[in-house]
Amino acid sequence: MFEKQKFPFYNKASLMKIASSHSLRCDSKQFEERFEKLDNLLNKNETFYLGELLPDPLIKGSQPVYIEGTEGVPVINTLSIQNMEINTKDCRYISDEDYTVVSENRKLILNDVLLTMDGGTSIGKAALFNKEGDFTVDSHVAILRPKGISPKALVYLLASPIGQLQFQRAESGASGQTSVIEEDLRRFKFPKSLLDKIGDIVEELDKKNNKIKRIKIKLQHQEKKIWEDFSFKALGIEETEN
Template sequence: MFEKTSFPTAIKTSLSKISESHALRCDSKQFESRFLMLDDLLSKGPTCYLSQFLPDPLVKGVQHIYLEEGEGIPVVNTLSIQKMSININDCRYISDEAFSALTPTRKLIKNDVLLTMDGGTSIGKPVLFDLVGDYSVDSHVAILRPKGISPKALVYLLASPLGQLQFQRFESGASGQTAVTEEDLRRFKFPLSSLQRLEEEVSTLDTERVRIQIARDKLDRDEKELWENFTLKVLR
């Protein structure tokens, strides 16, 4: 049962959301405490929509016919985007002819921002494309070419807790097949105060992530060696 004040409060919150947005998602998730806290945070000062930095339409890949064997052109997919990096070993491949037939916008160029847009827990994984050679993406990955913000800064903005919380808010669809639409992405909001110092913070964060990755790689090597030594001792 609702308390006497619950229903009017919900209506008031809903009307407030309608006044701030083009649409209202009428589901209980919108009233979860984490999203109400997000609204409260964003209400403390001037904000801007992500659409400000995305003047061009998003480009998504197509459903490719992949090569079963042999070399070809790598296609970046949801699996190959992990922890803000691209694992080439998890890419699939298409023929040179299939790549040539793609529109120029679907052929990746350096400093493209790649973003997974659907697939349940895979939604909202951003990465900066900085590889050499010919690449494309599949139909689950969008290509963003921002203006007014550096591509790397956009990647960090989307990967931040503030960005990830908005992916969680806007995702919709059947279980395991959820997605975030281009319209949803364009309505992501961020405090202007944070954007003003974003580039400087990204540089610092980038340096720290490299340091952490080096330490993580060493720990992985140490663990592997530990298991190898354990195995040798057991098999004696």
């Protein structure tokens, strides 16, 4: 729906259009067809800014002093957030003593929304915090505590093609050191009518995602069986001998 154009491409833009952007950016990326298409679709209906759902400033972690092993408190980083889930096996750890001096607002609570804000291809990964025990985040992950929308719905908005496209447009900085700043994130736009039905949409999406997960697990088992059969045949043994 919003595929990236192949470069090079030619485009014209008026200074009036550039002036309409709060950031006044005039780099070629801002005028890619996929961004124009999104703007045209959003402008057909009333929209809201993401900042309207975030009354408090974003909370970013500090860069911790890690310890070896897993005896302390896990720190969620960009690698820990994958496919809207938190993989604790990818967390690094700080000591219990260091955790006691972490500010209270950086100590994660149930249903916090976690979002990666920098790191090139790692930008824009969102997840719902649903773990038990003590956790915090490093300096590359922001904590969002929305009002007026469920935390899970916010995760889905950010992870949707509409949200991801706005991350790609807002990303700035030197190659390999890019980021999205809080001001740009707060200016992400979504259809206002979505707020009235977002609960039903999230519920439906959950059902479809769970169905896909079950299918993937089944296919993984089938793939494992195929390779086992191959190994038996390659070794010249009957499966019943194993």
